[in-house]
Amino acid sequence: MSEALLITGCKQLLTLRGPVPRRGRALRDPGIIPDGALLVRDGRIVAVGTQKAIERRKDTRRAKKLDLGGGVILPGFVDSHTHLVFAGNRAEEYEQRISGATYEQIARAGGGILSTVRKVRAADADVLFARASRWISDFAAYGTTTVEAKSGYGLSPTSEVKILRVLAGLRCTQRLEIVSTFMGAHVVPVEFRNRPDAYMDLLIHKVIPVVATEGAEFCDVFCDRGAFTVEQARRILTAGRACGLAPRIHAEQLARTGAARLAVELHAASADHLEKVNAADIRALAASDVTCTLLPGCCFHLGLAHYAPARKLIDAGAIVALATDFNPGTSPTLNMQMVLSLACTQMRMTPAEAIAAATINAAYSLRRADRIGSLEVGKFADLAVFNLEDYREIPYYFGVNHCRLTMKRGSVLHGSSKMQEG
Numbered sequence: 001m002s003e004a005l006l007i008t009g010c011k012q013l014l015t016l017r018g019p020v021p022r023r024g025r026a027l028r029d030p031g032i033i034p035d036g037a038l039l040v041r042d043g044r045i046v047a048v049g050t051q052k053a054i055e056r057r058k059d060t061r062r063a064k065k066l067d068l069g070g071g072v073i074l075p076g077f078v079d080s081h082t083h084l085v086f087a088g089n090r091a092e093e094y095e096q097r098i099s100g101a102t103y104e105q106i107a108r109a110g111g112g113i114l115s116t117v118r119k120v121r122a123a124d125a126d127v128l129f130a131r132a133s134r135w136i137s138d139f140a141a142y143g144t145t146t147v148e149a150k151s152g153y154g155l156s157p158t159s160e161v162k163i164l165r166v167l168a169g170l171r172c173t174q175r176l177e178i179v180s181t182f183m184g185a186h187v188v189p190v191e192f193r194n195r196p197d198a199y200m201d202l203l204i205h206k207v208i209p210v211v212a213t214e215g216a217e218f219c220d221v222f223c224d225r226g227a228f229t230v231e232q233a234r235r236i237l238t239a240g241r242a243c244g245l246a247p248r249i250h251a252e253q254l255a256r257t258g259a260a261r262l263a264v265e266l267h268a269a270s271a272d273h274l275e276k277v278n279a280a281d282i283r284a285l286a287a288s289d290v291t292c293t294l295l296p297g298c299c300f301h302l303g304l305a306h307y308a309p310a311r312k313l314i315d316a317g318a319i320v321a322l323a324t325d326f327n328p329g330t331s332p333t334l335n336m337q338m339v340l341s342l343a344c345t346q347m348r349m350t351p352a353e354a355i356a357a358a359t360i361n362a363a364y365s366l367r368r369a370d371r372i373g374s375l376e377v378g379k380f381a382d383l384a385v386f387n388l389e390d391y392r393e394i395p396y397y398f399g400v401n402h403c404r405l406t407m408k409r410g411s412v413l414h415g416s417s418k419m420q421e422g
C-alpha cells in the first residue's frame with residue numbers, strides 16, 4: 001500500500017461537507033471541525049475528523065506526519081473565472097479611467113480588450129507561457145488550487161490556438177489544476193469590424209471544431225453591449241455544445257441584454273458578472289441549475305458602485321459562486337481572499353457564504369464537485385492553510401495574504417512544511 005500522510009494541528013478545519021450545489025441557508029454552514037485532522041493517501045482524503053478520532057486509527061501509525069501547529073484550513077480556492085493568458089498591462093487605461101474616461105469609451109476608441117489582443121498576437125507562446133507560469137505560482141501563494149482560464153485575447157484561429165496550447169502546456173507542467181475555456185467570442189476583432197457575421201461563421205465552422213481537440217472543456221461568450229448579442233451568443237454556444245464544449249456566459253455586466261435568460265435556456269454551467277440582472281432574471285436563475293458566478297473585483301477596479309445583487313440571488317435560492325475574473329482590463333487580481341472581502345463588505349455575503357461560493361459552488365460550476373471544493377473522504381487533498389484562528393478573519397483583514405501553505409492532491413504547492421517520517 002502506498003504511503004499515507006497524516007495532517008494534524010488544524011485548529012479550525014472547514015470541510016464544506018454537505019449538499020452540492022449549495023443554495024440558500026445551506027451556504028452558511030462551512031462544516032467546521034475544531035482541532036481537526038486529515039488522513040491522505042495517493043492524493044485523496046481517506047479520513048477526516050477530530051484529531052483524537054483520526055489518531056486512533058491503526059492506519060495512521062506508519063503515516064508521514066504533518067503538524068500544522070494551528071491555523072484555519074479550507075479546501076483550496078477554486079477560481080472559476082480568469083483570463084490567465086495575456087500580455088502587457090492596461091495601467092495607462094487605469095489612469096485614464098481615474099481621470100474620468102469610462103471602460104466602454106476606451107474600448108470604443110480601440111483600447112480595452114483589443115489593445116490586449118494586439119499584444120497577445122505579437123507575443124511568442126513561450127513568453128506567454130513563462131508569464132502565466134509565474135501567475136500560477138502567485139495563485140497558489142494566495143490559496144488557490146484550481147483555476148479556470150479562458151482564451152479570448154487572440155481572436156484569430158492561430159492566436160486562439162496559441163493560447164489554448166499555452167494552457168495545455170501549463171496543465172502538463174504545473175500541479176495546480178487548470179481548466180480551459182474557449183472564448184473566441186470575446187469581441188469582434190478589428191479585421192472583422194464591419195463583418196461580425198463573417199467572424200461568427202469563422203468561429204462556428206472553423207475554430208470551434210478544433211478547440212475541443214486543444215483541451216478546451218467550456219465555451220464562453222461576452223454577451224453584452226459592445227460585444228455579442230443574445231442571438232449571436234446562442235448560435236456560438238450551441239455550436240460549442242455540439243462539439244462537446246459546455247456553455248458559460250459573461251452576462252449582464254455593462255447592460256441588461258437578456259444574457260442571463262439565455263444561460264437558463266441553454267442550461268449553461270455558469271452565468272458570470274450579473275451586475276445588471278432584474279428581478280425576473282433573479283427568479284429564473286434561482287429556479288435553474290446555472291451557477292451565478294459573481295466577480296466583485298471588476299466593480300472595485302472599475303470604481304463602480306453597482307455590485308451584483310448577491311443577497312437577492314442567494315435569498316431567492318440561486319447557486320452563487322465567486323471568482324477573481326483575473327484579467328488586465330477589469331480585474332487585475334488573483335487574490336481570492338480579497339474577493340471574499342469584497343463579497344462580504346460590498347455584496348453583504350457572510351464569510352461562510354463567501355467561502356462556500358469560492359470552493360464547493362465554484363467546483364460545481366466547473367463540473368468537478370465530485371473531486372474538489374470540499375474536504376471529504378474520496379476527494380482530492382486540495383487545501384489552503386491560513387495563519388489565523390477564525391475563518392472570518394480571512395475577509396476581515398482585507399488585502400492581506402494569510403495563506404502559509406497550499407496543497408494540491410496532498411503535495412505542497414506553496415509554503416514549506418516539515419514532514420516527519422511515520
Ligand code: NIG
Nearest residue numbers: 113222250325327328329330
Ligand atoms: O470579464 N467582460 C469581458 N471580459 C473581461 C474583461 C476583459 C478585458 O477588459 O480585457 C471581464 O470583465
Ligand code: FE
Nearest residue numbers: 081083250325
Ligand atoms: Fe471575464
